[in-house]
Amino acid sequence: MADLETELNELFSIPDGRLSTEILGEMQSIMRLHSISPQELMYKWESYSIKMGAETTQLDLKTVRDFKKDLQDILERESRGKTHVASANKRAGATPRAAVGSGGDVFGMLDGLVPNTPRPGAVNGSAIKRKSNFETPAVKSNKQHANSSPSDFKTPHTNGDHTIPATTNIVTDGAGQIQETINAHLDVPEDAPPNLSEARIKIKSNTEMQKFAYKSMAMKLSDASETLDDRIDDFLSIFQSHYSLPESSFGNPTAQSTSEIVAVGRIASDSSEGKLNPANLVLETSRRTGAGRRVPLQVDDLTSYDFFPGQIVALKGMNANGDAFRVSEIISIPSLPEAATLPSDVDLINARLGSSASAEDSDEPSGSPHPTTILVASGPYTPSPTLDFTALHALLTRAATLQADALLLLGPFLPLSHPAVRNGDFDLPSSAPIAPDQATLVDVFRHYISAPLHRLVQQHPHIHIILVPSTDDAIAKHVAWPQDRLQKKELGLPRQVSCVTNPVTLTLNDVAIGMSSQDVLSEVRAQNCTGGKAKMERDVLGRMAGLVVQQRHFFPVFPPAKRALLPREEGEGEDGDEERLGMGANLDVAFLKLGDFVGVRPDVLILPSLLNPFAKVVQGITIINPGTLSKRRAPGTYARMTLHPRKVLDEERERGELLGNHVYERCRVDIVKLGGS
DSSP states (O other), X not given: XXXXXXXXXXXXXXXXXXXXXXXXXXXXHHHHHHTOOHHHHHHHHHHHHHHHOTTTOOOSHHHHHHHHHHHHHHHHHHHHHHHHHHHHHHHOOSOOOOOOOSSSOXXXXXXXXXXXEEOTTOTTOOEEEOOOOEEOOOXXXXXXXXXXXXXXXXXXXXXXXXXXXXXXOOEEOSSEEEEEEESTTSXXXXXXXXXXXXXXXXXXXXXXXXXXXXXXXXXXXXXXXXHHHHHHHHHHHHHHHHHTOOGGGBOOTXXXXXXXXXXXXXXXXXXXXXXXXTTTEEEEOOHHHHTTOEEEEEOTTOSEEEEOTEEEEEEEEEESSSSOEEEEEEEOOOOOOBOEEOHHHHHHHHHHHTSOOBSTTTTSGGGXXXXXXXXXXXXXXXXXXXXXXXXHHHHHHHHHHHTOSEEEEESOSSBTTSHHHHHTOOOOOTTSSSOGGXXXXXXXXXXXXXXXXXXXHHHOTTOEEEEEOOXXXXXXXXXXXXXXXXXXXXXXXXXXXXXXXXXEEEXXXXXXXXXXXXXXXXXXXXXXXXXXXXXXXXXXXXXXXXXXXXXXXXXXXXXXXXXXXSOOEEEESTTSOEEEOOOOOOBOGGGGGGGBOOSSBOSEEEOOOSSOOEEEEETTEEEEEOOOSBOSSSBXXXXXXXXXXXXXXXXXXXHOOOEEOOHHHHEEEEEEEETOO
C-alpha cells in the first residue's frame, strides 16, 4: 500500500507537497474499479484534463470525484453500445437487397460473410474481392451555389475554384525566408506579447482520444466490411436529409432500369494494376443499397469530374442495358457547418489576449489584443544518414524568441526509414548520460528531442507544445492509423507538452485545428482521375485538399495507394543520396470512423505531405502543409500562423447567438524556409 501511494505521489505530484489521504483513496478506488495501473490512471487523467481545459482543471477532491464519475459514464456508454450492437445483430435476419440485375449474389448467400463483389454483366457471374474506398465525390461545375452548407455559417464563395490563392514573398522571417503567404495584408507582430505572466491560450480536445487505445493488428474482415458499408449508408442519409429527397429517388445502380435514379456508393477500380482512369471506373455499393456489388461507370456526359479510390459520391443517372451506369450529374456533398463561438466567450478570450476588441475601438492600438502566434512543423526533423536535429533546435530557438503561444509538432520524430534508426547506429555524443552501445530508441528520443523541449519551456514556461505521432515513428507503440498517443512519461517530456492522437481536433481558444500526420495529399494525387474542367485546374494542391474536405474525413482514400506510386523518401545508402519507397498507409479499417470530422469542419486543417509545402483557404478552411522541417542535406520548412482576434459588434453581443469563427479572414500563414538566403 505504501509503495502504491508513493507511486501515485510521484505521478500526480504537485508543487505544495503530497496528495491528501482523501484524493489517494479516490484514486485507489478508481484503480480497483477499472483494474488499471497508476500509469494508466495518469494517462486517463491527462486526457480528462485536456477535455475539460488543462489550465482550469486542478487536482483536488471534487475534481477527482468528477473524474471518477466521467470514467464510469464512459464505461456505461460502451457497455450499452455493445449490448445494442449484439441485439441488432440478432434481429438482423436477412440483409435488405435491392432489385437484382444481371449477375450477382441473387439469393444473398454471401451476406454477413467476407464481402465479395460480383461485377454486373459478367458472363460467369464470377466475384472479385471487394475493394472499398473513402474518397471525395467530384463536384459538378454548374452547382447552384458554392455556399451549400446547411448551417447559417456558409462556406465563402471564391469564384468557382473554392480557393483563395497565396502570394509568394522574397522576405525574411528572422530564421529564414518566407516562401508563401496567405492574408499578407494582416500584420505580423514585431515583438513578443508584453507582460506574459500566464498562458494566453486554453486547449480543449474535440476528439475522444481514449477510443484510440484499441488493439491493433487484430482487425476482423467482418468489422472492416461493416465500417466501409456504414460510411456509404451514412452519406446516403446526409444527401437525403440535405436535399429533401424521397426514399424512392435512390436506387440500385447495378440493376437494369430505364428510370433515372440517385446512386450513392464508393469510387473504386476494377483493375488491380495501374492508376484509376475512366476505363476502369466502378461504383461500389453497400449491402443495403446494392448487395455490395460493383457497376462500371460511364462519365462521357459529364463536363467535369474529379475522382479517387474510396471517394463517396452521389451520382444521378441510369443503367439502361444492365452493363454500366451512365452518369448524367454528380450531386455535391453538403458542407459541414463552420465552427462557432458565443460572443461572451470571444470577449473572455480577447480579455485574456490583452483587452476587449470591439468594433468601436478597433482603430486604437490599446484596444487590440496581441495576435496569437502558432508555429507548425512536421518531421522528419533530421537529415540522412546521421541523426542531426539542428533544424529542430533552430525552430525551438525561434519559438522562444517569438514567445510563441503554441508549437505544433507532427511526427515522425525518429523515422523507421532513417538509416541510423533502421540499422541501430545511434551515434550519441559523449555528453549523453548513456553509452551509445547501450542506448535504446527511448534514450535517443530523450536526448535529441525531450532535452531541447525542456530547455525551451525553461525559457518560455507559458508555451503549449502538442506532439502528434506518425505511423513511421520508431518510438510509437501503436503502429496503425488511426493512431494512439505517444507515452509522455516514458519519453521524459515536460509538463507543457501534450501528447495527442493521430488524427486529432483541438480547440485553441476559439480556433478548431484538425491535424493528421498521415500523408493523405500524396495518396489522393497518386490515384486521382480527372476530366473536363477539373483537369484544367492549375491549383492542383488546392484541388486535392478540397477533395479531402468534401469527404469529411482525415484519410478518405481506400484502398491506399501502392508504395511505388507515392513520392520517394530520401536517405538510403552511406551518403543518404539514394531514395526508398514511401512508407504508405497502415490502416486499421475497422476503426476508420475515428478519422471523421465530428460535428463541424475545422477552422484550420494541417495535412503534412511530401508534396510542396503550401497554405491555402479552401471552402472556408485554412489548409496548411508545412513541409518537412529537415531535408536530405539541408533544413526544410515550417509554418507560422498569426491569428488576429475576432471582433464582436455590439448588436452581435446583444443577440448572444453563436458567431462563426471566420478564421480564414483573420489568420495569416507564412511558409518559412529555415536558414533561407
